[in-house]
Amino acid sequence: MKKTFTILIASLALLSCQNKAQDATQVSNKIAEKQELAQTQNIQDTIKIPKPTDEIAGEFYKAIFDNDSIKVRQMLETVFPANYEPKNKISPLQALIWSSDNLYLTKLFVEGGAKINNKENPLTVVASEYGRLEILKYLIEKGCDIKNNKAFNTAGFHRFYDGAKFLLLNGANQEKGDVRGKIWLFEQAVIKSDYEVLNKLNLTNEELNNNNCDGETALIIAVKQNNFQMVKYLLNKNVDKKKPETFDCGDNVNYGKTPIQIAKKANYQEIISLLK
Numbered sequence: 440m441k442k443t444f445t446i447l448i449a450s451l452a453l454l455s456c457q458n459k460a461q462d463a464t465q466v467s468n469k470i471a472e473k474q475e476l477a478q479t480q481n482i483q484d485t486i487k488i489p490k491p492t493d494e495i496a497g498e499f500y501k502a503i504f505d506n507d508s509i510k511v512r513q514m515l516e517t518v519f520p521a522n523y524e525p526k527n528k529i530s531p532l533q534a535l536i537w538s539s540d541n542l543y544l545t546k547l548f549v550e551g552g553a554k555i556n557n558k559e560n561p562l563t564v565v566a567s568e569y570g571r572l573e574i575l576k577y578l579i580e581k582g583c584d585i586k587n588n589k590a591f592n593t594a595g596f597h598r599f600y601d602g603a604k605f606l607l608l609n610g611a612n613q614e615k616g617d618v619r620g621k622i623w624l625f626e627q628a629v630i631k632s633d634y635e636v637l638n639k640l641n642l643t644n645e646e647l648n649n650n651n652c653d654g655e656t657a658l659i660i661a662v663k664q665n666n667f668q669m670v671k672y673l674l675n676k677n678v679d680k681k682k683p684e685t686f687d688c689g690d691n692v693n694y695g696k697t698p699i700q701i702a703k704k705a706n707y708q709e710i711i712s713l714l715k
Contacts, residue, residue: 530554530557556584621642625647
């Protein structure tokens with residue numbers, strides 16, 4: 440027994456040491472990253488890098504699309520200013536967001552002076568379209584606009600739940616862009632029972648009662664899940680409890696069962712009582 444106890448103590452001690460080593464490594468990596476960012480910024484501040492040639496620009500964009508962090512950093516320090524945007528090309532930072540969720544390189548650009556508030560092509564919209572969560576968070580932290588563009592609905596339209604939720608909870612505009620993005624997020628929040636999202640959404644009666652191409656309204660989704668609390672929540676939002684399954688994504692409109700008919704068929708007694 441004593442031997443077993445000794446082995447257990449030794450194992451716990453080893454695990455503790457491993458955890459401490461991992462924490463120390465993470466801290467060390469963050470410090471190193473900050474030092475690299477500062478170094479790159481200082482180099483660009485002290486050395487006037489001339490306008491890149493077309494050949495250098497092509498090489499730089501290739502490194503971005505190859506997600507070659509080392510080469511991009513080297514070129515930023517020597518031959519390509521972080522704030523330079525070649526004519527007739529998308530900006531280097533937009534190219535980066537297109538190609539990867541590389542937060543490290545994003546920071547190199549931003550700390551080096553890259554433009555991040557382009558009203559014509561907001562980077563938060565680009566990050567939302569391509570599902571770049573960490574970059575999206577960083578851009579918002581740096582003050583990029585989300586209140587006057589379609590970033591939120593873009594994230595929803597492209598089925599980027601985590602991004603749409605983050606934008607919603609940080610006050611993004613819910614009306615600009617294709618509101619099918621907001622409706623998709625609404626349906627997903629119902630499926631996930633995500634009341635944090637549901638309580639932040641601004642939905643019209645039409646949006647609350649929208650049906651998808653499977654014919655389902657949010658209420659019908661909740662009924663099919665036998666989710667008593669969600670059905671109750673939606674009824675308190677005054678959704679239409681009589682609207683049947685509505686299949687209208689083709690040339691014709693067809694109707695299926697009402698919410699109470701679905702509940703009765705499945706014998707969901709508690710939900711039936713709510714829908715009467």
